[in-house]
Amino acid sequence: MAETMILLNKVQVGQAVRVLKIDAGKSLEGQLQHMGIREGEVLKVVQNTKKGPIIVAKETMRLALGRGMSQTIWVEVISDVKSSSKKN
């Protein structure tokens, strides 16, 4: 399991991930929790460029997370980018 654990900002667009650990300090973790980002939850990365914030989807919710924020969330990839999307 440890080898599949990566930071959220390293996840490619279209990949679904499960949240393993959040390491952002009390207040931010609390905020994330109340918005539905908790350990064990499944998210999908909708947008991720090299700089700036990323967008994740949790079911119908879209959440923008600052780059710094995304670097505190450890996840494991549970599904790869669909083969239909031709991305390198």
Place this chain on the structure above:
Amino acid sequence: MMKSTICLAGNPNSGKTTIFNVLAKSHEKIGNWPGTTVEVKEALCLIGSEQFRLVDLPGIYSLTAYSMDERVASEFLLQEHPDVVLCVVDASNLERNLYLTCQMLEMGQRVVVCLNKMDLAKRRGLAINSSELSQVLGASVVEAVASQNKGIAELQEALSRAQQQSPHDFHIDYGELEPLIVKVQQQLEDAHIQSGFLNRALAVKLLEEGPTSTEFVRKTPNGEAVLEKVAQAKESLAVNVKAQVLERRYAFIKGLAAECVTKTLTLEDMITVSDRIDKVLTHRFLGLPIFLGAMYALFKIVFTVGEPVVDLIQNFFAVLGAGASSGILSAGLPAWLASLVSDGIFSGVGSVAAFLPYIMILYLEISFLQDSGYLARAAFIMDRFMHALGLHGKSFIPMLLGFGCSIPGIMAARTLGSRKDRILTILVLPLMSCAARLPVYTLFTAAFFKENQGLVVFSLYVLGIVMAIVMAKLLRQVLFKGETVPLIMELPPYRMPLLKDVMTHMWVQALMFVKKAGTVIFSFVIITWALASLPFGVEYASEASIIGHIGRVVAPIFVPAGFGFWQAGVALFFGVMAKETIIGIFGTLYGAQEGTLPVILAQHFTQASGYAFLVMVALYTPCLPTLVTIRKEIGARWAYLAAGYMFVLAWLMSVLVFQIFSLFLFFFTSG
């Protein structure tokens, strides 16, 4: 008989405002938003034959005070005792929304749940068993689509029913913590601590270290002792009590949502229209140009659509003023009265009122952007840049609102989680040119930059933004060292804004402007007129009048900026009360009707000094109401700081602009 209070609560983007507007349709009365201790929107509403006080809490995710908004909401509930809490829940995102509802129920509130956006939920393949939800929660659950007025009658019925019922006994089972909860509850009872919460809920809140509740208990006579006992009891347990409480509550909600919601679509299918729009609007390269284009269009529309109407109103006031004045004279009444009516009232108030169309259009556009969901995207796009300034994208929304009026912008900064971010945002926010400064820009550009009016006005907006960037960077380095709190922000799905919501928002703002024009501005115009006419026998608005003396004292400061004459000094002096008065004062001092004011101004200002004056107006000390709001929100010393630094900054910039502009003109015309 006291009116019953219905309090609206819900997550941001749950459609709370729409519900508020629908319910408040008959007796709309918006409370004073920079209000007293707890600022909340208020209206009267009529259900059946009974009148209710309808209170709109800010949109929040929980009652745990992570942001100022959440603090305000939980303080309101702790101290006031609303008769019914109407929880507006976004049905398409049930699980997250239920958290707040459960907190309300735990507190012992009489809750009515409004499952809003049922249409959206259906489209997203979610079927919700609302009767089961109602049973578990012990509260009425009403399905609704507020944007189409569906379910509103049922909602009203449920509200009036709930008011007569006693609150359902709602319990979340906290498992092994139960004995501890009972113990704390007993301690609260022994200490005779009473709050708007049930004692059980207060006990739970203490265990999960809710800051508002802890503070509340600490302030009670026996509070300290109780808190100490709670701390001891917590330590005696081997588990992390706070984490355990949250985990139990989340588990309960997750279970409840799983039981009541049937999903027919998978995560893969949930790529929505909204996501497709986002692919373009938040695109890495396209996002920013699109945003800037939208901003340019915003102001272009204000001028193009507004101008003919403004002209019309100006002419109307000019004719009215002249007519009234000659009427008074021909009726044999004294000349000073004619002067008061024509020079004071009509040219002063009229010149301000004429700009109402601009303000209405601007607000219409801002609330359109806000309701459509684009404003959150703008924050997203700007996050990268804001980060470079030591702020984050969320600070951008208050600043954007500042283009309408600084005050709602300052209030909106409450959604920011960190106090440092909040103070910093508020300090630079008044540099955004508010709608009240727009009339001054329009008037001066009409006088000096007829051909490039739009461009020159745009440059002032840009100047404000650039200065805000510089100041934010500077303040961050000097006063607020340390890390920026990262961005967490929901991007609501795009939707077509409801005409009613947009109109209501615009109308409320326009009404405030009219009120301001009618009271503050009116009285300052009268004062100016009086000061310009006294001492007796002096020529109206001449240097020998009292106002001439005031102006002469202030004027020398502005000599290096090119407008060191007393009229400008007076206008700037009174402009601190409300920026719009600047035109009114010029109108009164020069005794000009609106149409002729640009011509008269051209005799006093040059292009260079005119632009320098605009730079001054764009950047100098915020108006008094703004300063009062800053004081109320973050404290007096910050208000003084804002007043002081902005004046110095404005003076420096306008001197710089005047000197460079003059030099440029000199070479340009001579060579």
